[in-house]
Amino acid sequence: xxxxxxxxxxxxxxxxxxxxxxxxxxxxxxxxxxxxxxxxxxxxxxxxxxxxxxxxxxxxxxxxxxxxxxxxxxxxxxxxxxxxxxxxxxxxxxxxxxxxxxxxxxxxxxxxxxxxxxxxxxxxxxxxxxxxxxxxxxxxxxxxxxxxxxxxxxxxxxxxxxxxxxxxxxxxxxxxxxxxxxxxxxxxxxxxxxxxxxxxxxxxxxxxxxxxxxxxxxxxxxxxxxxxxxxxxxxxxxxxxxxxxxxxxxxxxxxxxxxxxxxxxxxxxxxxxxxxxxxxxxxxxxxxxxxxxxxxxxxxxxxxxxxx
Amino acid sequence: xxxxxxxxxxxxxxxxxxxxxxxxxxxxxxxxxxxxxxxxxxxxxxxxxxxxxxxxxxxxxxxxxxxxxxxxxxxxxxxxxxxxxxxxxxxxxxxxxxxxxxxxxxxxxxxxxxxxxxxxxxxxxxxxx
Numbered sequence: 001x002x003x004x005x006x007x008x009x010x011x012x013x014x015x016x017x018x019x020x021x022x023x024x025x026x027x028x029x030x031x032x033x034x035x036x037x038x039x040x041x042x043x044x045x046x047x048x049x050x051x052x053x054x055x056x057x058x059x060x061x062x063x064x065x066x067x068x069x070x071x072x073x074x075x076x077x078x079x080x081x082x083x084x085x086x087x088x089x090x091x092x093x094x095x096x097x098x099x100x101x102x103x104x105x106x107x108x109x110x111x112x113x114x115x116x117x118x119x120x121x122x123x124x125x126x127x128x129x130x131x132x133x134x135x136x137x138x139x140x141x142x143x144x145x146x147x148x149x150x151x152x153x154x155x156x157x158x159x160x161x162x163x164x165x166x167x168x169x170x171x172x173x174x175x176x177x178x179x180x181x182x183x184x185x186x187x188x189x190x191x192x193x194x195x196x197x198x199x200x201x202x203x204x205x206x207x208x209x210x211x212x213x214x215x216x217x218x219x220x221x222x223x224x225x226x227x228x229x230x231x232x233x234x235x236x237x238x239x240x241x242x243x244x245x246x247x248x249x250x251x252x253x254x255x256x257x258x259x260x261x262x263x264x265x266x267x268x269x270x271x272x273x274x275x276x277x278x279x280x281x282x283x284x285x286x287x288x289x290x291x292x293x294x295x296x297x298x299x300x301x302x303x304x305x306x307x308x
Numbered sequence: 309x310x311x312x313x314x315x316x317x318x319x320x321x322x323x324x325x326x327x328x329x330x331x332x333x334x335x336x337x338x339x340x341x342x343x344x345x346x347x348x349x350x351x352x353x354x355x356x357x358x359x360x361x362x363x364x365x366x367x368x369x370x371x372x373x374x375x376x377x378x379x380x381x382x383x384x385x386x387x388x389x390x391x392x393x394x395x396x397x398x399x400x401x402x403x404x405x406x407x408x409x410x411x412x413x414x415x416x417x418x419x420x421x422x423x424x425x426x427x428x429x430x431x432x433x434x435x436x437x
Contacts, residue, residue, distance in 0.1 A: 014426035049430035050378060053397040055328030060434070090427045161379040175384050201345040201379035207424065208432035209411050210375065217345055242425040 005031075008132070009074050009084050010038035011067055013091040014046055020088070020238035022284025026269040027087055027129055029283075033145065033276050034137050038085060041067070041074045047094040050205065058111060064098035065112045069120040082123040085132055087269070089237035093162040093170065096126045100169040128163065130180055130236060130268065131172055139187040146188050147277030152298035155271065156193040156230035157181030158221065160240040161201050175199060181234060184268060188275035195228040197221040202243040218247035222263055232295050234266045241265050249289025264292035274299060316364040319402075323359070327398040331359050333388045340382030340392045348372035352382050352392035359395070373399050374410050378435070400435065411436035 008031070016024040031038050045066055052060030071084040086092040102109040102122050113120055133142060157178075164175040173180045176199060185192045200221055203214030222244060225233055235241050245265045265288065273280050274296060285292050324331055334356045341351035350358070350370050358367040367373075376396045383391035403410070411432055413421070421429060 014430060019425045046430060048434060049427040050434050052434075053378060053391065053394040054326050054401060055394070056326045057401075088427065090431070161381070165380040165384050167384060201377060201381065203345075204377040204379060205428045205431035205435060206346070206375065206377040207428050208413075208416070209436055213346070213375065239425050239427050242428075246423075 005035060005037040007078065007080055008036045008038055009071050009080075010040050011044055011047075011071065011084050011086050011091060011095065012040060013044075013086070013088045014049075015090075015238035016087055019242060020267070022282075022287060023087055023238060023241075023267040023269060026267060026273040026278075026280070026283040029278050030269055030272045030276055033278065034133075034142070036132075036136075039074075041070050041084070043070055047091045049090050049094065051094045051097045058108060058115075061098050061101060061108070061112055062116060064094045065109075065120055066116055066118065067095060068099065068124050068126075069116070069118045071124045072121060075124070081125075083125040083127055085127045085129055087129050087236070089128075089160060089163040090239065092126065092128045093165075097166075097169050099124065099126055128172060128236070130163075130184060133184065134180060139183050142184075143187040143189070146275045148189075148275050148299050150189040150271070150275050150299050151191060153295055154191040154193050154229055154231045155185055155266070156195050156225040156228065156233050157185060157198055158225070158233045158235045158240060158244070158265075159199050160235060160237050161199070161204065163236055164199070181236070181268065185234065185271075188272060190271070190275075193225065193228050193230040195225050195230065197224040202240045204239060204243070207239075207243060214243050215247045215250070218244045222248055226263060230263065232264045232266055232292065234268045234271055236268055238267075241267060245289045262290045262294070264288055264290045264295055266292060316362050319364045319368075320359060320362070323364075323395070323398045323402075326401070327391070327394045329390055329394050329398075331356060331390070331395065334360065334386075334390050335388060337387060339385045339387065343381040343385050345379060345381065346372075346375040346377060348375050352376075352396065355399070356390070356392060356395060368399050368402055370399075374436070376400075397435075404437070409437045413437060 012024060028038050045063055047067055048060055048063040072082055075082040159178050164170060164173055164178055167175050182192050203217040207214045270283050273283055336353055338353045341353045344352055349372050355367045373396050378393055380393050383393045
């Protein structure tokens with residue numbers, strides 16, 4: 001483990017502290033092995049989850065602006081690079097789009113600063129954990145730190161929507177033909193399954209209004225991944241994870257899931273922790289509706305651990 | 309259906325102003341509709357066509373707007389740089405501003421909410437209440 005860990009400010013968001021605790025814990029454990037430490041900004045609030053799509057809705061920018069200003073203060077006090085790392089696709093999308101809105105129209109920033117009685121300078125660079133792995137750590141370097149043989153599992157990357165769209169504002173990868181999760185999975189040594197449903201929507205927050213539709217959309221994604229030979233899916237979004245996992249859990253064994261033999265939905269950091277040979281006891285694999293153990297047994301049946 | 313052209317024009321203008329979209333830019337290629345995972349009916353391009361024809365009420369009262377989940381596939385693929393997702397959200401807001409929530413959150417039940425992912429609940433407040 002590297003001795004001097006880089007201090008990286010971190011914004012968790014609501015799901016990471018509750019339903020997706022395994023995502024946060026695995027990400028934090030992996031970070032330490034990779035040479036950085038995620039420091040939660042002390043006073044954070046909800047980002048509002050879904051960014052307002054209508055341009056006049058400045059109220060929807062108040063919550064993310066408050067987060068950005070807290071992050072800016074956190075960095076200034078410590079005299080470190082003004083950046084903020086996120087895990088959840090929704091948080092990443094809301095914070096990055098807010099930042100973009102200010103860069104495009106400084107009058108919006110002035111209005112928000114006046115409303116919040118804060119003084120955000122617009123310096124914070126919003127990063128996704130995947131982006132940090134790709135651009136700061138480097139996938140080549142990541143590959144060198146892999147301790148476990150992951151080549152026995154066939155994993156399909158599932159991107160969803162908000163991690164990538166809109167491209168002009170997010171700019172992480174191409175929204176139609178993304179590669180970042182493919183490259184990540186290749187780096188940690190998995191067999192990567194490319195399937196067309198990787199950028200299809202899982203139904204998102206429609207779960208609050210029309211769960212049947214979410215079930216249908218999630219099923220299509222799972223079925224397709226299964227048809228292409230995947231044993232598991234990997235995602236970066238807590239809502240994608242729960243929509244896919246719960247849909248599968250609910251209908252598993254019924255006609256709707258004929259042919260899909262329990263496909264676990266991993267957070268990419270959970271697989272990373274396995275690949276790095278970390279102790280995954282705290283990473284909440286047991287909270288998944290579809291138990292990932294059978295898939296993981298292909299790479300966990302060895303004695304590689306923290307001790308190595 | 310009665311169309312009051314004058315009031316519709318002002319509603320149309322307000323929608324354009326609120327969303328920042330130029331609705332007349334749409335040339336009805338249908339790419340948005342082809343990619344819509346919510347299989348909205350009326351579809352995004354048809355809703356925009358209603359608006360272009362002055363059938364504002366027909367667009368705003370379409371049940372399909374409530375099936376949009378903001379995945380942004382339509383907006384990303386539009387060759388004319390129109391965001392159907394933003395227009396749909398603008399239409400939804402017209403309802404919500406009149407205090408007509410589409411989801412009664414407390415009616416969903418404690419168990420459902422306890423099992424829900426937090427960001428979905430927050431989004432539910434944002435988009436349906």
